[in-house]
Amino acid sequence: MNDKKLSLSRRSLLAAGGAAIGSGAITGFPTIWAQNIRNVTLRQAGTGVSALNAIAEQVKKDLGITLQMTVLDTDALTQRAVTQPRSFDIADIEYFAIKKVFPTGVMQPMDVKKIKNFDKIVPLFINGKLTPTSPIAQGTAPHTVEFVDGKDSKTFAKSPTEWATLIPTMYNADTLGIRPDLVGRPIKNWKDLVDPAFKGKASILNIPSIGIMDAAMVMESLGAIKYGDKGNMTRAEIDKTIAFLIEQKKAGQFRAFWKSFDESVNLMASGEVVIQSMWSPAVAAVRSRGIACTYQPLEEGYRAWGSGLGIAKHVNGLALEAAYEYINWYLSGWVGAYLNRQGYYSAVLETAKTFMTENEWGYWMEGKAATSDILAPDGKLMEKAGSVRDGGSFNDRMGKVACWNSVMTEDRYLIQKWNEFIAA
Secondary structure (H helix, E strand, O other), X not given: OOHHHHHHHHHHHHHHHHHHHHHOOOOOHHHHHHHHHOOOEEEEEEOOOOOOXXXXXXXXXXXXXXXXXXXXXXXXXXXXXXXXXXXXXXXXXXXXXXXXXXXXXXXXXXXXXXXXXXXXXXXXXXXXXXXXXXXXXXXXXXXXXXXXXOOOOOOEOOOOOOEEOOEEEEEEEEEEEEOHHHHOOOOOOHHHHHOHHHOOOEEEEOOHHHHHHHHHHHHHHHOOOOOOOOOOOOHHHHHHHHHHHHHXXXXXXXXXXXXXXXXXXXXXXXXXXXXXXXXXXXXXXXXXXXXXXXXXXXXXXXXXXXXXXXXXOOOOHHHHHHHHHXXXXXXXXXXXXXXXXXXXXXXXXXXXXXXXXXXXXXXXXXXXXXXXXXXXXXOOEEEOOOOOOOOOOXXXXXXXXXXXXXXOOOHHHHHHHHHHHHHO
């Protein structure tokens, strides 16, 4: 089976679509290959953010591929990728984590020529800029770890190449979630997280490399410190930040330290917490219960994250072709629209748009008032007609990113100090 035939079969499959694959309308070699691919099972390890049953069900329907998903928290996923690389075929992993994983050699560079919509991926992942004049945010900006020099390389390239570490799938601009009915005043700044008025009712994310970024946004908002680079702190900066967090903890500011999506939803929905680090779909989940919850734009900007799909080094043959087919399908629009409807952003906006109504696109992407009710992917009412998305349009939100989730040079020291904070 030569590369030319594989390339031809992929184009044929994509052009024909899932229905044609199943019907046998594609004749000759591609049909045989398509029938074989329907028997492939891919094991995907990822976080609860994107390990969604609906995605596994839809790819089974469209391509016949069986997707087995293992759900882990961010730290556990990183550890699994490095220490048990044969336990998964696809890693659904964040860009800051790939900085730790890829240099170990457990994953294979991906040929971007095999990715049909690669040229339509949002430029944030290619050159770090939303628009040609956008500043590049601090932290582990995805474009800095997106490419390697060659098909056998473990070293990140300084500019785009034909070999990618991950194919980006989803991303977002994170901020604080609040209960507007319980906070009692306008929330405008990151420093509001540690306002004594919310003593015992605040929460911060307990993933060291992410939680420290939220803490840094708070510290700069307070004017307590000006970091050289929030995404790559010195030991002295880490010490000062952790000392502040311990002081806040001992004063009783924090009700909890959450690690999972569900924990953050339950804390907010119960009213135990009124202000906290939060993810956009978690805010949506609270609202879907009929409880007021706002994803609050803040003057200092957002902390962003991005994730993508990568392929384990051991994957080859038909499984490798199935992995590429799955990733191409992921960017073809259905998943992008599904993610957008939860408050995330898809890597290829153009294809996602074709699977969304004009009202949905206007609300989620353009900052327009909804012309009719906005429904969650499961059909539940999410927002009523007339609502406007918190933070406004895609450009408003992703254009105000102050830093990306990060792996610092002093990462081990940071984790040690963060654990001291949690144990204090």
